[in-house]
Amino acid sequence: MKNFKLLAIVGIFSIALVACGGEDKVDETNSDNTQTETVESTPKPTEAIEVTETTEVTEESLESEVVESEPESSEQPAVTEPSPVYYSALSSANYYISIKGMSQGSLYDRLVLDRVPKAAAQYAIDNVTADWNEEALESAENYQNAITMSSQALYDQLIYDQFTPEQVQYAIDNISQ
Template sequence: MAHQDEAQSASGTKTKKPIWKRWWFWLVIIVVIAAIGSQMGGASGQTGTQSSQSSSSQNATNNAGSDKDSTNTGSTGTDSADNGGADQKSDVPAEYRSALKKAESYATVMHMSKQGIYDQLTSEYGEKFSAEAAQYAVDNVKADWNANALAKAKNYQETMSMSPEAIRDQLTSENGEKFTAEEADYAIQHLNE
């Protein structure tokens, strides 16, 4: 009987996958890379420029709506423009700026999809941002979603030896990467280039 248990345990260890072939191992690696990337500030030069540009566009939208309200107080709404943009950054809430910075990190370091980033930002197990802050972030992040889908597809092909159809399914899955069908099609078309 002891001999059978030893034989079964020996045969059981032969069927186990190596740790690097398990999905959760890669998830842990991705999370660690994201954490390191966010600590380093990602591409700090680009992030500051993109954040300023998105703040400017958001401020222009806010100013257009606040012009109506400012007529009651005697303000013209052009005062912030006359300040050389010094007030523009303060018009965007800190939570929104933080969400945008995280979104940029997820898009550039982890090549995530737009929906994947939104879900990560709002997840109670992720970043826990408000839905509004997450929506602001994904609306203002500068990313090439086709390129992100292609990077994910190549990663699946190289590390997991998946077929193109399995990769397409993983890219578009609600439980997977959550890319659009068009982004997945682009990735599959350019997979071997």
């Protein structure tokens, strides 16, 4: 059993030595019959890496990632397919809507705070599945459950949270007292 462990350790060490770029010795015989030893170093993997180009991701470059599909007939307009960044923004928007009542404005701000490009955040706002009146109502109920507020204080808070006056009025009219 000890021999097996020793062989395993030697094997692992050998693999590590080769992988890390061990040295290869080459014996050469010169014309005057003297023997010299040349050590050739194997390049390490990090030495072979060369960066040839860097790409900066900007909002404009993300907007250009929208791919246009070929129309099937000449009568149909081209359909645009959003980039993965846009889908990711939409997914985040759906997540935030599912856990908290948020206005369009506060959702947009949250996405931008999460470093979502502005164009992708706007795409998410435009395409998220949400009933903004119900979001205002949910937010109003959350405030009422946390602290008791007058209708005017609740109205002011929801306006501050970037709900529209119509959405706030819906919430005020439909909140369970």
